[in-house]
Amino acid sequence: MSQRPIAAVPRAVLALLALGLAGQIALKASAPPPRAAAEDLPPAPSIATLRLASFGDPVALAKALMLYLQAFDYQSGSKVPYRDLDYGRLEAWLARILELDPLGQYPLLAASRLYGEVPVEAKQRSMLEFIYRQFLLDPNRRWPWLAHATALAKHRLHDLPLALRYAQAIQRHAVADNVPLWAKQMEIFILEDMDELETARLIIGGYIQSGSVKDPAELRFLEERLKQLEARTVRKSSSKQTQ
Amino acid sequence: MPIVVSLARATLLEAVRNRLLWLAVMVVVIAFGLAQFLNQVAITESREIQTALLAAPLRVAAVFIVAVFVITSMVRELSDKVTELLLSLPAPRSAYFFGKFSGYALVATVLALLSALPLVPFANSQGLVLWTVSLICELLLVAAMSLFCVLSFAQVVPAFAAVAGFYLLSRSMAAMQIIASAPLQDPTLTDRVVNAVVDLIALLLPALDGMTQTTWLLGEAPGASVLGSVVGQTALYLALICSAALFDLHRKNF
Numbered sequence: 096m097s098q099r100p101i102a103a104v105p106r107a108v109l110a111l112l113a114l115g116l117a118g119q120i121a122l123k124a125s126a127p128p129p130r131a132a133a134e135d136l137p138p139a140p141s142i143a144t145l146r147l148a149s150f151g152d153p154v155a156l157a158k159a160l161m162l163y164l165q166a167f168d169y170q171s172g173s174k175v176p177y178r179d180l181d182y183g184r185l186e187a188w189l190a191r192i193l194e195l196d197p198l199g200q201y202p203l204l205a206a207s208r209l210y211g212e213v214p215v216e217a218k219q220r221s222m223l224e225f226i227y228r229q230f231l232l233d234p235n236r237r238w239p240w241l242a243h244a245t246a247l248a249k250h251r252l253h254d255l256p257l258a259l260r261y262a263q264a265i266q267r268h269a270v271a272d273n274v275p276l277w278a279k280q281m282e283i284f285i286l287e288d289m290d291e292l293e294t295a296r297l298i299i300g301g302y303i304q305s306g307s308v309k310d311p312a313e314l315r316f317l318e319e320r321l322k323q324l325e326a327r328t329v330r331k332s333s334s335k336q337t338q
Numbered sequence: 339m340p341i342v343v344s345l346a347r348a349t350l351l352e353a354v355r356n357r358l359l360w361l362a363v364m365v366v367v368i369a370f371g372l373a374q375f376l377n378q379v380a381i382t383e384s385r386e387i388q389t390a391l392l393a394a395p396l397r398v399a400a401v402f403i404v405a406v407f408v409i410t411s412m413v414r415e416l417s418d419k420v421t422e423l424l425l426s427l428p429a430p431r432s433a434y435f436f437g438k439f440s441g442y443a444l445v446a447t448v449l450a451l452l453s454a455l456p457l458v459p460f461a462n463s464q465g466l467v468l469w470t471v472s473l474i475c476e477l478l479l480v481a482a483m484s485l486f487c488v489l490s491f492a493q494v495v496p497a498f499a500a501v502a503g504f505y506l507l508s509r510s511m512a513a514m515q516i517i518a519s520a521p522l523q524d525p526t527l528t529d530r531v532v533n534a535v536v537d538l539i540a541l542l543l544p545a546l547d548g549m550t551q552t553t554w555l556l557g558e559a560p561g562a563s564v565l566g567s568v569v570g571q572t573a574l575y576l577a578l579i580c581s582a583a584l585f586d587l588h589r590k591n592f
Contacts, residue, residue, distance in 0.1 A: 097591055104588040108432070108581055115578030122574060123541045128519065129512040166516045 133168035133179035139187035142194050149195065157196035164188050165205055177210055182218045185210060186225045193229060203229060203240040211247055220257075223248060227261060234268035241265055242278050249285060259285045276313050287324070292331060296324040341429045342437040349411070349441020358407055358445065362452045365399045370456040386556050389460040393552045396453040397473060401505060404446050404477050408484035409497045412438070416492055422592045431587050439485055439580065446477035457555060465559035472550040472565075475572035479544055480505060482576055486583035489590070507539070508546035515540055544575040 101109075140148075149156035168180045189202040203226060211222040223244045230241040241261050248258035262281035269278065286295035299321045303314065353359065372395075373388040415421050424434055454470040461469070483504055487497040518533045525533070549568055554560060 098589045099591055101589065104585050105430075105432070108584045108588060111577055112581035112585055115574065115581050118574045119544075119578050120541050122571065123543075123545070126545070129515050130519075131516045162517045163513060166519070 131163075131167040133177075133181070136164075136167045136180060136184050136188075138184055139191045142191055145191055145195060153195040154199070157192045157199055158201070160188070160192050160195070161199075161201045161205070164192070165209065177213050178215060178218075180210070182210070182221050186221065189225065190229070197233065198236070200237075200240075203237055207240045207243040207247070211244065212251075216252065219247065219252060223252075223257070223261075227264065230264065231268065234265075235271035235274065238265050238269035238274055238278055241269075242281065245281055245285070249288070255285060255289045259289065276310075280317075283320070292324055292328045296321065296328055299324065339433075341427065341433050342440060345424070345434065345437025346440035346444060349438060350444050352411060352441075353407065353445045356407070356411075358403065359448065359452075362400075362403060362449050365403070366396065366452055366456050369396050369399070373456075385460055389457060389555050390552045392456055392460070393469065393555055396456070397476070397550055400446075400449045400453045400473065400477055401480050403449060404442070404480050405484045405498065405501045405505075407445065408442050408481050409488045409494055409501070412485065412488040413492065413494050413497070416488075425592060432584055435485075435580070435584055435587055439482060442481040442485065443478055446481045447474050450474040450477050461555035462559060465554040465556075468559055468565055469550060469554050472554075472568045475568055476546060476549050479546070479572060479575055479579070482579040482583070486579050486586070489583055490586050504543070505546070508543045510547070511536075511540045511543050512545075512547045545571050 145156065145160075146153055164185075168177050189206055192202045193199065206222050206226050206229075211219055211226070213219060213222075226237075226240050226244045230237045234241075242265060245258050245261040245265070248254050248261060259282065262285050265274075266279050266282045283295045283298050286292075286298070299317055303317055303321065369392050373392040376391055377384045377388050412421075421434075425431060450470055450473040453473060454466060457466055457469070480501065484497065484501050487500040487504075491497045491500065514536055518536045545567075548564075549571075
């Protein structure tokens with residue numbers, strides 16, 4: 096259908112259109128940009144409510160919720176984002192998102208890499224425990240995040256018993272073929288750091304004898320490690336005797 | 339001016355004869371019954387649950403009814419050539435537009451008042467007044483947008499899709515801006531372009547996300563400044579949509 100020329104439009108209409116457009120842009124531009132402050136994070140709804148709100152597509156809702164959640168207390172350029180968040184609420188949200196999408200890794204990545212690295216020890220510990228609990232629900236898929244939690248416990252919190260508990264959990268529960276040796280061996284290295292050389296030596300020895308290590312390079316590496324540990328154990332016991 | 343009043347009356351009559359008000363009453367009764375049922379189930383905060391589960395569905399239902407009524411009524415009128423007959427009368431096109439819009443605005447106001455009625459026993463009075471005025475504003479914007487879209491597309495499906503998209507986008511735009519403003523990595527050129535587009539779209543949409551909040555009914559009602567900003571945004575955006583619709587109507591060849 097052909098249209099009439101713009102000249103057919105009354106000038107008052109054109110003026111109102113221009114004024115309305117300018118007014119709308121000015122009004123919205125003058126408003127402060129929307130921000131999600133830490134205190135705005137509401138309590139997580141129940142899983143039943145979220146399932147109802149997902150209209151039968153919980154995965155899509157989980158993905159959108161995760162993006163929304165990570166915007167809370169994130170200020171561009173801020174050195175310590177997420178510091179003021181209520182971690183109880185945050186955990187509840189992350190747990191709900193994982194319930195909606197159990198195969199999704201994003202909530203645990205956020206827990207270990209974003210929320211777990213906030214320089215507040217209590218908050219770090221609560222996030223690491225959250226990762227540990229979630230790991231136990233699906234160890235073969237979620238072990239990378241507990242491995243990261245182990246590193247955080249060891250290097251940031253300097254809590255070797257905690258790191259050992261996580262490393263032991265990986266070694267015991269993450270039994271799939273795709274779990275790499277370094278992850279399963281974290282327990283040994285932490286025991287070494289704790290000066291538990293005898294225990295570490297026994298674990299490596301048992302590991303080699305179990306026949307579960309098939310790769311020749313890995314086998315060589317473990318045997319080398321075993322020799323080093325044996326040498327250190329001998330040196331340690333001889334120094335104790337001289338004392 | 340008489341033609342504006344006549345058209346408004348005819349539109350209101352059409353709504354009554356289409357049993358639109360009966361439909362609205364039925365929706366209100368069903369929502370009220372559902373809220374009563376949930377009140378029996380709830381262990382605590384039963385008043386809050388009743389209020390929230392009444393207010394939110396009633397608002398969405400009112401928006402849906404207004405949009406569908408405006409679009410189907412206008413499409414039927416266009417198909418029956420009634421629009422051409424009316425435009426052949428010795429009156430400017432703007433009189434036709436404002437006559438139709440006034441009728442739809444009256445229907446929207448009646449719907450908003452009906453939606454507020456079942457909330458009277460549960461909500462605080464000041465908050466309810468603010469909620470009702472805000473719902474009227476929201477429905478006026480939806481009616482104007484529906485009129486604009488149906489005059490442009492002249493078909494039910496494209497017009498309704500455009501109105502639904504406009505409404506959902508306006509309601510969720512603040513959340514989208516929040517997500518866009520929290521990049522965890524250094525933004526690339528593509529991120530910057532996408533963020534700029536999001537901000538640009540946000541400038542052109544009304545702040546519907548700040549309107550008709552359920553929290554106003556539950557806790558302490560917000561002050562007059564909120565009402566002022568809601569009414570101000572509505573007036574400004576109505577001027578924008580109505581002028582855009584008039585621009586389109588004046589250029590249309592029937």
